[in-house]
Amino acid sequence: MSNTNNPLLIPLKNLPTPKATAIDGQIVTRSFSGRFRNLRILGAGVLAVLFFGTSWINWNGHQAILWDLDTRQFHVFGPTFWPQDFMLLSLVMIIGAFLLFAVTMIAGRVWCGYTCPQSVWTWAFMWVENITEGDRNQRIKLNSAPASFSKIAKRGAKHSVWLAMSIATGIAFVGYFIPVRELTVNLLQFEWFSTSAIWVFIVAALTYLNAGWVREKVCLHMCPYARFQSVMFDRDTLVISYDAARGDTRGSRKKDEDPAELGLGDCIDCYMCVQVCPTGIDIRDGLQMDCIGCAACIDACDEVMDKMGYARGLVSYTSAAALADEPTRILRPRLVAYATAIIIMLGALWFALDARELVDMSVVKDRTVLYRKNSDGDIVNVYRLKITNKTQMPAHYELHIANDARLSLTRTFTLDLKPGEIVDMPMSVVMKGASAESGMTHFDFVLVDSNRITTREAANFIYPAF
Template sequence: MSDRIPFRVIEIAPAAVKQSKSQPGGGIHTRSFTGLYRNLRIGFAGLLFALFFGTAWLQWGGRQAVLWDLAESKFHIFGATFWPQDFILLSALLIICAFGLFAITVFAGRVWCGYSCPQSTWTWLYMWCEKVCEGDRNQRIKLAAAPWGLQKLARRSLKHTLWLAIGLLTGLTFVGYFTPIRPLAAELLSFELEGVALFWVVFFTAATYLNAGWLREAVCLHMCPYARFQSVMFDKDTLAVAYDPARGEARGARKKGSDPRSQGLGDCIDCTLCVQVCPTGIDIRDGLQMACIGCAACIDACDEVMDKMGYARGLVGYKSEHTLQGGTTHWLRPRLLGYAAALLVMIGALVMALQQRPMVSLDVIKDRGLFRENALGQIENIYLLKIINKTQQPQQYHLRLVDADGFELHGSSTFSIGAGEMSELPVSVAMLAERPASSSQVLTFEIQDSDQPDIRSSAQSRFVAPMNR
């Protein structure tokens, strides 16, 4: 049989980023540029750096304001202290962040990647260091092609020194959120840092240096899962960095002031500046691509060219598929409204949970021994109570049994616990009846603040007694 089923090859995604004539040597050397979106990105980056590097040094009530104290198993954030029992709140916060990212993606694509992602932010900082040490794009290309000499060695050494210094500061700050940063920095400067803290500082220094200095766009292209599923979040009204082919084609050079339409040309002069400024090395004129991180560098570069040529801005801009097809963008649509509603509900629930979070925690652990007989001939069970004072002031508590007729609590019923501390209290419970109604009964322990009755917590355990007394 000679009949064959006809087929055609469909390229789902390019195997690699296509190199253009503006990227000689296979490497991506970005060009300097200015513009509105660059200023916005610098503003967001400055805010991120201020929060990350500055918050670790803040003090609150004689301790570090934000500290995840692994040794004590508690998390301080300014005036609040969270314990492992409160980690459900952290899970809720992460879910809210995820939904927030989904909502932002539906609305404006990968603006998170372009403006606020730590990988992108640190990469831009490392690229700025590269420009300071080795010059602008053309100078870096020439330096990369030049043979090794004193000048090249000096420039490269200075660049890598700056990269390592930023990596070390980043690693120190990150570890400083888990180990008090002030003694950590003092030990590092005096070369006395050792053990686990030294390992993690070195690890995150190396990770920052490799990710932002060497891997750069490879992290976004091959390692970040967000790049893989972002297209699922898009719809025809999602804003994304896009080139308008109806206006820009056909491309070609022309003299300033001439009428491009009389020459059969569009507004694109084919200067390739949009490619030269792209941190991932793509040509936005090829359409929406997975490698685009939505940083809008190409928009700034193209708008600058349009200004010089006397054309209207927006040849490359944030556009929806509907806009590119000549329609209008629908801002209020079911998916976006659904995400917004879900976000509002979850944020409201989290706020309520934080407000109603019990400021004292009680856990009851029964002794391994089943029961014992005391000096009065009563059956006793032994318990260990773990109480956590989650407030920022010392508190006095009262312990009692709830609805426990026929049982008596032996041990200290009033006690004090310092601010943000945990205390263990051994107590015993005696059964007053000579014959138990059951071999196993549920007891409810309750602790209550002596001055603030609303601060209370309860926990249950079992009382075991023999039936054949």
């Protein structure tokens, strides 16, 4: 179909045809507006504020969220998680995966289109490109223009802002592993060769490359999620589709011409949906693996429909069932199974968090000397106790012996630990008097904190016959 009469097309003298979305291997998209774009800006804005802002929040005198690699402690506002708690992290990640499966089954690749960091950063970089170098046709012209002051200035402005955004991303990301205030001060004092600074530059370089240069190729060739997402789709999944029954036969026409008289459908073949697509595909060719579900083509086509005076929705969120004039089901057996699994795992997570101990105690019996006799003639066994205060508050503990009245500690034992402090110490347990028979008895070390919460650890006491 010819596009020469299309009133919506900007004359493309000396420019590639509207079909060409890739120039020198880079997709060159057109800017657009619309309700899904606004939704994405809102979602990305909230995520960006959370990502860049959360590490600067302090809680109880500490950074609110910090994965402290030195001490191997993960602070999340109040609670501190330790390597022993990593099962909980695994559970959170499995719940996240099931949520993603369920959302994909309902609404297709909304994660990719609206919240995936690769997409969000790519859209942000494209926005900067649009501000500094102009819209699609200006960028295509700039690309083929000879070197000039204006070209260098525009390119320089774009790359400067990209680099600033990349470094900000690197600082924000590494700031979740190294206290962000300390990290920022070190960078401002030109300490650029420390391990933390090198990680900032590595993350910044990856951001600059991924969002500035590689862009949609990450989605098309590197992201595993794109490979298996179709397994989660069914006839009722909402996907972005072109309504071929309404749109075909495609062709240009004047706004006041009746398409029915021309033997045409509602698609004016303007290629706007193709030119805004960040992966450079034509949605009118049907559902494709390359579609990241960003809905840019819906916004672009709705704008065209508005200008032509046609009803919106030639490209829309719909399901295969709806396109075949069948009802779209919300509740499906597999979705119910996902929801059930999520609810069960959330219950397990709640239970595990509630049962999580805030102090850790481990006991190892001294194996070099099973027992010894002290100067009073009592039997003594020696143990090594390792006690960890897993909270972010100072804690006071008392240690007792339980379950065998013959056993006692050599003295009343109290302990003050700083937040996250670990002590490793020997501990003697005494059995008063002699026993007619040798043997072994079981008892508990009992640690009581200032809130009278107890932690128990079982141990064995070995005694000879005297």
